Amino acid sequence: MSKGRIFAAVLFAALLSAPLIYRATQARREGSANRYAAKATAAYGFYFTECANASGIHFRHQAPKLDPKLNHIMEQIASMGAAVSVVDFDRDGWPDFYVTTSGEHARNALYRNMHDGTFRDVAAEVGLADINSPESGVSMGAVWGDYDNDGYDDVLIYKWGRPELYHNDGGKHFTRVTETAGLPPWVNANTAIWFDYDDDGKLDLFLGGYYPEDVNLWRLKTTKIMPESFEYAQNGGRKYLFHNLGGGRFEEVSAKLGIQSRRWALAAVAADFRDTGYPDLFIANDYGVSELYLNEKGKYFREAGKEAGVGYAPKSGMTASVGDILNQGRYGIFVTNISEEGVLVQGNNLWMPAPGASADKIKFENVANAMGVELGGWSFGAQFGDLNNDGYLDLYQVNGNVSLDRDRSYWYDYSKVAGGNRAIISDAANWPPLKGRSLSGYQQKRVWINDGAGQFKEVAQMVGVRDRFDGRSVALADFDNNGALDAVVANQRGPVLFYRNHVDPANKWIELELTGRSSNRSAIGADARVFWNGQEQRQEVSGGSGFCAQNQRRLHFGLGRTSRVDRVEIHWPSGRAQTILSPELDKIHRVEEPE
Structure with a gap:
């Protein structure tokens, strides 16, 4: 037989066997995945599968191209803007989500839940896609709330630039x-939240501003725009508090109510830490200490960070999240910071309320x-x-700053800047060129599960979270309405991931979809406590938390292997109280505030 015929015969046999080999390979992979899933479920009670592409989610964050004077450190300066927020914008009972990008003329996306495990981007159809330009600035994040109480959530898109408020016109379109x-013409903001501070x-x-509001990052008048210190910087953007006057109008009242700060704000969260009926305000600041503003009955805010123990250790606060971690009916605060083995260990903070807290005195311990x-x-x-x-709150955290060359690090040069004096640090021209080097890149994410006895165990890789993108924003929601919290992650210069x-299924749950009447329609600030098997867990409807993120407002309570819930107690911002006895398990309960 000639060589040509032998080759043809071998090729023909290979073509015939290729599908069999492919199916066998797929079967092995599926078998391995099934064994892994069974092992994770047995050990930890859950596992994640990343399925963005299969769910119709095709989105990648783009970073902005700022003033050329910043080219030598562009990747470090333009290292924020990937954000995700959850909303049911069309009120069909299924959570949707909005993701931002920061490239000039790049489009944001609003993913509508199609009720079948897939999503469709409708941002262009409803008027929320074209947000970014050098003239008006680029997106840093978005928060949703029904500011006019018409039943549909409106959206504030905050930017390095002009903040944009869009009214939701019945779930069909948005009007700027x-x-x-x-709203002000220009704020270099990295955080925003909705809350009803005066009930x-x-x-x-x-x-919350990051860079000062007179800085246009596309047209710099000076390169002296950086923090004056890595620990005590107070030359950042200002804080704004807008009081809702009704009729679609807001009044800026921050100075009048005591919120005057120039720290570099990166995250904020509101919660009633003292059981006064009014939401307090916690702000995580970069290059400095956190701030805790205690709400004095909606008339004034008193900054009490040092007094409460949270404002004495300067770090690089980048998230602010609240939870009843030990099922004690009291809120702890989680603040992320930086840790790099062998270089810098600021470490995250988990602020838990000390015993004996009252409306007049509150203290937290890390x-x-x-x-x-x-x-x-x-x-x-x-x-x-x-x-x-x-029955216990777990913690999902993303990380990674700038992932470039895996083999070269910028940390040595970065530390030289950090150790400089004010004149050196505050001028971007003095910062050493990045030159393609990484700065804490390619990091493994964290999924900490709560054992209910005061310990968290890190299980990310074991439960399927293995990505190493530069994570920025994460939001949790029950997108399938099946009682399981899914995760959406927005990555800087990377894809949106859907876990x-x-x-x-042996672990039970209930969810509470709250709607205000006398209180704000979004029920933001409503406080719910669930009692079962001698346990209690407290949650509050939030208008934004984490880093540039917003979870679903629907409250999700895991219950373990209980057979019943004794009762649910709801305290509304209006002051009304409501009790629900023995609610059905494994069900979404839609609850309206009583008249």
């Missing part, structure tokens, strides 16, 4: 109302090290949620 609302039934807005959540890399967004429905959660 920025100027009529009275008048109308949502107010907090907006238990991050003792509870096992201190070391998270260059940490960004984090959220509390019961991922395995065992679908598979939970042991």
Whole structure:
């Protein structure tokens, strides 16, 4: 037989066998995946599968191209802007989500939940896609709240540039109302939250600046735009508090109410830490200490960070999340910071309320090290949620700063800047060129599960979270309405990831979809306590938390292997109280505030 015929015969046989080999390979992979899933479920009660592409989610963050004077450190300066926020914008009962990009003329996306495990981007159809330009700035994040109480969530898109407020027109379209609302022309913001600080039934807005508001990062007048210190910087952007006047108008009242700070804000969260009926405000600042503003009955905010113990250790605060971690009916606060082995260990903070707290006196203790959540890399967004429905809040955290050359690090040069004096640090021209080097890049994410006894165990790789993108923002929501919290992750210069959660069905759950009447329609600030098997867990409806993120507002309670819930107690911002006896398990309960 000639060589040509032999080759043809071999090729023909190979072509015939290729499908069989492929199917066999796929079968081995599926078998391995099934064994892994069964092992993870048996050990931890849940596992994740990353399925963005299969779910119709095709989105990649683009970074902005700022003033050429910053080219030597562009990747470090332009290292934020990937954000995710959850909303049911069309009120069909299924959570949707919005993701931001920061490239000039790049489009944001609004993924509508199609009820079948897939999503469709409708941002262009409803008017929320074209947000970014050098003239108006680029997106850093978005928060949703029904500021006019018409039943549909509106959206504030905060930017390095002009903040944009869009009114939701019945879930079909969004109308830009920025100027009529009275928002400022330019704020280099990295955080915003909705909350009703005076309990008048109308949502107010907090907006936190990072760079000063007179800095245009595309047209620099000077390169002296950086923090004056790595520990005590107070030359950043201002804080804004907008009081909702009704009729679509807001009044800026920060100075009048005592919120005057120039720290570099990266995250904020509101919660009633003292059981006064009014939400307090916690701000995590970069290059300095955190701030805790205690709400004095909606009339004034008193900064009490040092007094409360959270404002004495300067770090690089990058997230602010709240949870009843030990099921004690009291909120702890998780703040992410930086840790790099052999270089810098600021460490995350987990602030737990000390015994004996009252409306007049509140104290927090940092238990991050003792509870096992201190070391998270260059940490960004984090959220509390019961991922395995065992009755205790777990913690999902993303990380990684700038991932470029794996073999070359910028840390040595970065530390030289950090040790300089004010004149050196504050001028971007003095910062050494990045030259393609990484700065805490390619980091493994953290999924900490709560054992209910004061310890968290890191299980990310074991439960399927193995990506090493530069994570920024994470949001949790039950996208399938099946009682399992899924995770959406927005990565800087990377893809949006969708982690679908598979939970042991033996663990029970309930969810509470709250709607205000006398209180704000979004029920932001409503406080719910669930009592079962001698346990209690408390959650509050939030108008934004984490880093540039917002979870679903629907409250999710895992219950373990209980057979019943004794009762649910709801305290509304209006002051009304409501009790629900023996709610059905494994069900979403839609609850309206009583008249």
